[in-house]
Amino acid sequence: MPSKPTSNSTKRTSSSQGSKEPTTAPSRAQEPTTPSRAEKPTKPSQAQKPTTPSQAQVPTTLPSTAQVSPVGPTSQDPELEGFIYTLSPIKKANNKSKTPYFDCLVQTSNASKVRAVCYETEKRITLQQAYNSKSPVKISGVKRLPSASFSESLEECKIAKMAKITPTMIEFHYNPDVASSIYSVQQALDGDAYKTIDVTAKVVNKENNKQAIVSKGKQLLKTECVIADHTNTIALTLWEDLIDAVDCGKTQFQECKN
Secondary structure: OOHHHHHHHHHHHHHHHHHHHOOOHHHOHHHHHHHHHHHHHHHHHHHHHOOOOHOOOOOOOHHHHHHHOOOOOOOOOEEEEEEEOOOOOOEEEOOOOOOOEEEEEEEEOOOEEEEOOOOOOOOHHHHHHHHHHHHOOOEEEEEEEOOOOOOOOOOEEEEEEEEEEEOOOOOOOOOOOOOOEEEOOOHHHHHHOOOEEEEEOOEEEEEEEEEEEOOOOOEEEEEEEEEEEEOOEEEEEEEEEEEHHHHOOOEEEOOOOO
C-alpha cells in the first residue's frame, strides 16, 4: 500500500517536464527575424545607386550649349573701322544659286586694307554713302574668313546679316594709294588663278587672227597677246571688243583675270 503514492509523485514529475518542451525551442521562433535576411533589401550600395553625384550633375555640366547662337554682334566679333574703296556693283556668285553679293576694300590704317564681302545687298546703300563722301564708318559684327579667296596676302572678312554700319571718328586719313590693287607681272604669275587683278604692262606681241569659239550657245571671238614689265612677261587673252582696242605699245590693263 505505501508504494502507490510514490508512483504518483513520479508521474507528476514527468508531466511537469513534458509541459516545458514547447518553450525550450527559441531557435525556430527567431528564424524569420534573423538580421541577415532583414538587412538584405536595405544595403547602402543598392539604395545609393540612383542618387550618385555623377548622374545627378549630368544635365548641369554643359554650359557651353547656352552660348552657341548669339542674336546679334558680340564683343568677340571683330570690327572694321576705316574708309571704303572700290565698292563693286551687285554681282552674282559663281554657284548654283547665283547668290547676289558685293565687295569692297576697307582702309583700316594709314597703310593697310581689308577686303569685305557682303551677301546682304541692302547694306550696300549705307556703304555707298560713305564711299561717295569719303567718310569713315564702323562695321560691327563682321566674320573673319578662314582663307582668302581674292589674294593670299589680303585679309578677308564677311559682313554678316546682323552687322551694324555706323559713322565713326578715326585717327588716320583717307589714302587712295592704300586701296591700289595694281600688280606686277611677276606678282600675277605668283598669285591665285582665276582672280581679277589690275596690271600695268606693255603689249609686246599680239596675234592678228581672231579665233571663234562657242560658249553657252553663243559665239565669241578671242585672240592672244603677250604683255611685259620690268619683272616678267605673261600671255593674255583678249575677248571681243578688246581685240581691236589693244595695240602693241599700249601699257595699261585693268581687271585682268589671272
